[in-house]
Amino acid sequence: MTNEDVAAAAAPEDWQPTACILCECNCGIVVQLDGRKLAKIRGDKEHPASQGYTCNKALRLDHYQNNRSRLTSPMRRRPDGSYEEIDWDTAIAEIASGFKHIAQAYGGDKIFYYGGGGQGNHLGGAYSGAFLKALGSHYRSNALAQEKTGEAWVDAHLYGGHTRGEFEHAEVSVFIGKNPWMSQSFPRARTVLNDIAKDPKRSMIVIDPVITDTAKMADMHLRVRPGTDAWVLAALAAVVAQENLCDDAFLANHVTGAENVLDVLRTVDVGDYALRCGVDEELIRAAARRIGAAESVSVFEDLGIQQAPNSTLCSYLNKLLWVLTGNFAKRGAQHLHSSFGPLFRHTLDVGRTPVTGAPIVGGLIPSNVVPQEMIGDHPDRFRAMIVESSNPAHSLADSNACRDAFSSLELMVVIDVAMTETARLAHYVLPAASQYEKAESTFFNLEFPHNTFHLRHRLMEPLEGTLPEPEIWARLVRALGVVDDAELEPLRRAAAESREAFTAAFLQAVSSSPMLGKVLPYVLYETLGPTLPEGLSGAAALWGLAQKAAMTYPEAVRRAGHADGNALFDAIVSSPSGITFTVHEYEDDFALITHADRKIALDMPEMLAEIRALSDAQTHFTTPDFPIVLSAGERRAYTANDIFRDPTWRKRDADGALRVSLEDAEKLGLVHGGRARITTAAGSAEASVEISEAMLPGHASLPNGFGLDFVDSDGRAHVPGVAPNALTSSDWRDPYAGTPWHKHVPARIEPAPVPVTV
Known part of the structure; x- marks a missing residue:
């Protein structure tokens, strides 16, 4: 056997399984080490959810593991x-x-x-x-x-748990303020999106003011004006109600309070709401009809509406779309799910x-x-x-x-x-x-x-x-x-004996000691932890x-x-x-509803009052001083969470450019690659400019993950890009859950002054 044959035979053992840590999917990856360096990274085909899938960001994880910002002493x-x-x-x-x-x-x-x-x-x-x-x-x-509490409050009222769409099998997938091509958030996101886009029997509906990567793939893009998602969602639900697109049998058997909701939706002026949100009325009606006619529908809301005006109301309205049409507890629809650690x-x-x-x-x-x-x-x-x-x-x-x-x-x-x-x-x-x-x-x-x-x-x-x-x-x-250490000794002995012995000793110990009951994780770490394989305590x-x-x-x-x-x-x-x-089996969904009758409780008086108020409600929060809506914290190909402090991982957009529309650039005198000053009621900052056809007039965006300081190998300090929250205000928040309006910050944008050299 040659040296190459020996190396090839040993190669699979060199790959160690772990996971990406840059978004909620935590896709499985395998890694080859070179000392302490993550030298090679690829998807883990043995991972039961991601199945070998990963995006480009995971390949840069050594910039997290081995960076100059690591602390090595208290x-x-x-x-x-x-x-x-x-x-x-x-x-x-x-x-x-x-x-x-x-x-x-x-x-x-x-x-x-x-x-x-x-x-x-x-x-x-x-x-x-x-x-x-x-x-x-x-x-x-x-x-x-900062994101999910409004949705969680609505979920608690409706069914007492969290739902997720089964997009892999959905006939119609709806993404609201969500760009899964970039932000992922469900297993094998890009593979699933490509499968949807290539299948003529399936449809993708995107509600977003930006022409995102996902919106480009969509069958219908409802390009809503920033901050007016509540009106487009209310109009969609109203069409479902007014055109009798509901699943009446599902509502009768599995939902309470539906009639009160339908009564409110029947009063909505769809044409007026279409004007308010800037989406063509016929497109709204076509999207609602596609949802109403589908065998299965899955819906995903994300930060685009969860960090904007009316966020809790939007969470309620988007759930009306799939509840009213009976898209629950069946293949390709919405589901409650198990939870390992809520x-x-x-x-x-x-x-x-x-x-x-x-x-x-x-x-x-x-x-x-x-x-x-x-x-x-x-x-x-x-x-x-x-x-x-x-x-x-x-x-x-x-x-x-x-x-x-x-x-x-x-x-x-x-x-x-x-x-x-x-x-x-x-x-x-x-x-x-x-x-x-x-x-x-x-x-x-x-x-x-x-x-x-x-x-x-x-x-x-x-x-x-x-x-x-x-x-x-x-x-x-x-x-x-x-905790008296002597109290833990019986548990240590039982843990060393067997799982069954430990279970019995544990139940006995915590029932007899209130303090042990308070500090359960500590008790487990001190007693069971030492018996686990090395490194897994x-x-x-x-x-x-x-x-x-x-x-x-x-x-x-x-x-x-x-x-x-x-x-x-x-x-x-x-x-x-x-x-x-x-x-789980699909009928398990109903057992996962926490209400005693195992039915979805659709009637939320607070939210119905908010729907009624939309006909007279404020649709924008800009002013003559701050005429542009700034989305602070857009996810892009080379942005990630704050653990990536070393900016050298980015191959593009190294400074985190401010994206503006062609119309705004011309009106404001901004130049692609130039500099702009962004001013809000909370502060101001400068950024490079990217002129983009993806942006609507009056709408600009800054990426997330910037504004973190970093000292390079030469000892020079850098703070690339803008820290978005230098521009946001704690006063701009949802009245029900307190979630921030990071995606709807009134701002003024102008060319940055040219530095004067002496």
């Missing part, structure tokens, strides 16, 4: 604002003592937590609850509160924040009120904050207000891989292992009928000086001294979730090949490319 802020390195023992002791003092002096509810993991970085968040509950902290938020508490109970009284939907404080919950002299204001794998000083609206608020805190701790914009405001920064240096997973398990879970094994040891988040949280809980928390999944979906778990929770957990741990954890 950092403590000095009185002058600079930072010094300290050892782990000192950091843990001082942080635990500091939070303990805050809890004793003001109450644990004055400690605020932001995070739970970036994309695909969720196991740490599973352990944070042990530390927070031990202190009495319960207020939290994360990036989902992202939301889908409940009708909406709490209120302690200072501003803003709605807390799904257990998450609206991101736009976070600064107001900290600044001032209100006795219930937050006094301390923990940020985990998130960068709210950059990602939340009105970055200046966030910086002021975070700087006012008595104690702020950030856990992250890099010295982020948020970390530079903290009293302590704890360096985490990267996502490829520890066991990790994602809880975006959203598919039906087959749902998947992927525990990723580490590719390499943690970088020296860093720790995985589960170990960081465990050390913090130990430092609080809330952080997966211990998944044992509890596996038990819950097996109890919640017993038949679906068994169909997937797992006899019980222990069998499911063992399959997760032993399958580095991921597993299918539930297999």
Whole structure:
């Protein structure tokens, strides 16, 4: 056998399975290492969801793993604002003592937590609850509160869970404020889109003001004026009602309150609404008729409407389209689905924040009120904050207000891989292992009928000086001294004996000790964790979730090949490319509705009132001073989330150009490749200009993922592009869920002044 033959035979073993971490899909990939470098990357054909698919962004992941921004020591802020390195023992002791003092002096509810993991970085968040509950902290938020809480509130009213379309088999696919060609969000997105576009029996309908990559593929593009999605969606639903396109049998058998909804929709003036939203009335009617006649319809809403005016109302209206036409619980339609680790508490109970009284939907404080919950002299204001794998000083609206608020805190701790914009405001920064240096997973398990879970094994040891988040949280809980280690000894012995012995001992221990019940992830990490294969101790928390999944979906778990929770957990741990954890049948959808009658409750009085009010409601929020709608944070081919701090991964659009229409460029005197100044009520910034036929007059966009500082190999600091939230305002938000209007910012755009050289 030649050397080449030997190398070829060994090659498959060189590829290690893991996942991409740049969007919610977390596609399976396999990686070849060169030392600590991710040298080669390709799709993992063994991954049950992505099946070898990946987009171009995953191929650049070494820019995350090996970048100059990595932290390798805990950092403590000095009185002058600079930072010094300290050892782990000192950091843990001082942080635990500091939070303990805050809890004793003001109450644990004055400690605020932001995070739970970036994309695909969720196991740490599973352990944070042990530390927070031990202190009495319960207020939290994360990036989902900038996007999905309005939809989650509507979902809770309608059926009590989250739905996802089965686009792979849908006859008609509808994308609202969504460009899946670029943003992905469901398995094998581009493959599925191409299949739809090539099949003459299938149709794609896109509602978007921009001629996106997906819109170019669509059979019908409803090019709505920015911010008027509510009118086009109400008009579509009205056509369904007025032209008798409803599935009457489905409504009679599976829906309550439909008649009240239909009565309201029958009063809608479709022609007037078409004028208001700028979409031809006949195109609206044709799209509604196509939806009404289809055997199956799947719908996807995303940030284009979730971060714009009337966002919660738009979520309700888009669900009317598929509920009224009976597109639920059948192949190619919408589905409720199983969940391994729920992202939301889908409940009708909406709490209120302690200072501003803003709605807390799904257990998450609206991101736009976070600064107001900290600044001032209100006795219930937050006094301390923990940020985990998130960068709210950059990602939340009105970055200046966030910086002021975070700087006012008595104690702020950030856990992250890099010295982020948020970390530079903290009293302590704890360096985490990267996502490829520890066991990790994602809880975006959203598919039906087959749902998947992927525990990723580490590719390499943690970088020296860093720790995985589960170990960081465990050390913090130990430092609080809330658990007597002797209580854990019986569990350790049982874990070493067998899964069955551990199950019995665990149930006995937590039933007899209230504190152990509060810190369950810590208990699992300390007792079950050491018995798991090397590098997988952080997966211990998944044992509890596996038990819950097996109890919640017993038949679906068994169909997937797992006899019980222990069998499911063992399959997760032993399958580095991921597993299918539930297999549902279509009629299971009705059992997943949480209402006692297992019917969709369509009548939402608040939303029906909003539909009635549309006939007189404001359709635009621009002014003579700020005449253009700016979409702040557009996803493009070379944009990603904030974990990509090194800008050299981008092959195009290195500066994050401002996209403007041909008409606006001519009117404003802008030149392609030139510079423009963007001004809003919140701030101003300069960007390069890209003149694009994709944009409507009066509409401009800036990409996401820019405005992050980076020090290159020569020691020079760079901040490429515009940080979008230097231009957004925390006052622009949805009245029901508090989600921000990042995609609808009134702005003024003008040529940038030419620098004067002396």
